Amino acid sequence: MASIPSPHTARLNSLLSSSSVNHNKPSNLSFLHASSNPSSIKLLHSVSPSISSSSTTVICNVLKTVESADISLSRDLHGVVSTSKPTILVSEKLGEAGLDLLKSFGNVDCSYDLSPQDLCAKISLCDALIVRSGTKVTRDVFEAAQGRLKVVGRAGVGIDNVDLQAATEFGCLVVNAPTANTIAAAEHGIALLTSMARNVAQSDASMKAGKWLRSKYVGVSLVGKTLAIMGFGKVGSEVARRAKGLGMHVIAHDPYAPADRARAIGVDLVSFEQAISTADFISLHMPLTPATNKVFNDDTFAKMKNGVRLINVARGGVIDEDALVRALDSGIVAQAALDVFTVEPPPKDSKLVQHENVTVTPHLGASTKEAQEGVAIEIAEAVVGALNGELSATAVNAPMVPPEVLSELAPYVVLAEKVGRLAVQLVTGGSGIQSVKVVYKSARDPDSLDTRLLRAMVTKGIIEPISDTIINLVNADFSAKQKGLRISEERIIVDSSPEYPVESIQVQISNVQSRFASALSENGNISIEGRVKYGVPHLTRVGPFSVDVSLEGNLILCKQVDQPGMIGKVGNILGESNVNVSFMSVGRTVKGKQAIMAIGVDEEPDKDTQKKIGEVSAVEEFVFLKL
Ligand SMILES: NC(=O)C1=CN([C@@H]2O[C@H](COP(=O)(O)OP(=O)(O)OC[C@H]3O[C@@H](n4cnc5c(N)ncnc54)[C@H](O)[C@@H]3O)[C@@H](O)[C@H]2O)C=CC1
Ligand SMILES: O=C(O)C(=O)COP(=O)(O)O
Secondary structure, eight states: OOOOOHHHHHHHHHHHHOOOTTTTTTOOOOHHHHHHHHHHHHHHEEEEETTTTTHHHHHHHHHHOOOOOOOOOOOOSSOOOSSSSSSSEEOOOOOOOHHHHHTTEEEEEEOOOOHHHHHHHHTTOOEEEOOOOTTOOOEEEEEEETTTOOOOESSSSSSBBBBBBHHHHHHHHEEESSSHHOOOOOOHHHHHHHHHHHTHHHHHHHHHHHHEEETOOHHHHHHHEEEESSSSSSSHHHHHHHHHHHHOOEEETTTTTOOHHHHTTOOEEEOOOHHHOOOOOEEEOOOTTTTTTOBSSHHHTSSOOOEEEEEOOOGGBBOHHHHHHHHHTTTTEEEESSSOOOSSOOOHHHHHHHOEEEEEEESOOOOOOHHHHHHHHHHHHHHHHHHOOOOOTSSSOOOOOHHHHHHHHHHHHHHHHHHHHHHHHHTSSSSOOOOEEEEEEESGGGOOOOOOOHHHHHHHHHHHHGGGSOOOOOHHHHHHHHHHHHEEEEEEEEOOOSSEEEEEEEEEEEOOOOGGGBOOOTTTTTEEEEETTTTTEEEETTEEEEEEEESSSSEEEEEEEEOOTTHHHHHHHHHHHHHOEEEEEEEEESSEEEEEEEEEEEEEOOOOHHHHHHHHTTTTEEEEEEE
16 A cells, blocks of 8 residues: 555545535635645645546646636535635734734634624625634524534634534534633733732722722732632643742642643642632632533532632633622622623623722733734634644544544545445435444554544535535534434454554445445445555445445446456447546456446436446446445
């Protein structure tokens, strides 16, 4: 087997084999730059040896013309080839470096402070939307997008302002920028902790009001005090490190945090009850989810030490704000320092904001120059990557696949989709499929092969021909469930080279009738198997018959009595109808008995031609399949 192609060559390959063109979909300039030079021509040959040099030159000339006309081609997340620049709506302020990157790729519309109605009105003209915490991306927005919106980029961490379920149902990828503002948020947490302990905000305000109140603003010391970090993730860990430097005793509660990370920082992981009942200071760093919504409420405040101090740079919604006002009034909570609120901005007369023991900032955790530049670049790269059809390492509602794994799996991803697409076309009527099994043969240890991506692509291949929705990695599982389709997986460990992730992918569809009976294996399931050879997906088995044809163009499968001259007979009929044959392969179980002939054709033969093939005396059945 030849070496596995790079993501560029794989994309090129899939672009060349794609037949769909959409004029309103995103572009891929970098792809064009990579593909219209001599080394790419070589690359093209190495991936698709069947492409002649003249075709390659033509392709590259077309690409150059397209490039000079500032039109571009790409295959997006939906697998659609595009010819125009994508439109990216940026609905909140984003760092310049990120905007520059976006502008070099697409048309960027910076429209800040849109009302929900205006956002819905604009969104159907946009391929991507970039938001911060101030834009609510609701189901209405996805509905209004009418299928055009492919990616929502959250320029920050928290994605509680995006309706993820709706995004998934509409096949829209959501990506975030999870790392660039970690330090900023942690530093803001520490700023709130220290300024609260020393009444910095209150005493500043009183001095500006002409007062000099030294005894009123006596603070509390931090050294030796216990700080409970609730949510020991990226921000929580950085707050812990800094608090250790201030001489605090740090404990943390996080049901999912690894103990070794805590140990390395010198932090004790404890239960929720233990954390809140022993801490002098409690700092919140968990995401807002249904499980954390109002987790700090009357009951939990009652369990805290009298005079506890609370810091929140996570999300306002994790606190029941009315209960916090009560806890502040009763003295259970001595002070609170809050950067985030259930409703932002909070009402002007909010009792919480106005409380004299509360210090507030207007959601400034991520607002440093450094963090905003970092976040902007992080999200711009993720959105551009997604519009280019790449899988994102920061996907929130799709499998996250590290780039090196993706590059290795690229040709198998194409294979998975094609095998699924072929198998479903063999089902009589197409619908009514309930149970599909995907069998991977691999020499790899099961733990070192992540098949989520392959399963999603098989699902895409199966569902798309029998549905009117575009299926992608985001909505594949959801759409399968909606159609009552159960997709199971089986791994067979084979004794071959573990250098390649997968030896073969087989799709079995059970309890259905086939319009090509020869595709049924002994157990009565439709069974189609493929392999990657020289970087190109090949069909290698149909039911019990071995074949060997590359999965490009369209395919005719013929079952015939194994006898000489069959290739010539069928080939002649196709030739007379001007149907170009790209390859042929015959597979049989026993010599002289039935055989299967697989014929690759560029065009779909018309009805008359198909009838003539059916009338060849030795042909028992045949089927035309679109790849
Ligand atoms: N104020 C601001 O401007 C900023 C706010 N944030 C907020 O901070 C949160 C944390 O950010 P990161 O640390 O980057 O995220 P992260 O994902 O690295 O950490 C979150 C941690 O919370 C833990 N967690 C989940 N459920 C929990 C529960 N019920 N109890 C305790 N822990 C739980 C998770 O296991 C994870 O370790 C974000 O979700 C976001 O809402 C983040 C950045 C800036
Ligand atoms: O990253 C986060 O979760 C934040 O809360 C930062 O929000 P922002 O982007 O500043 O609106």
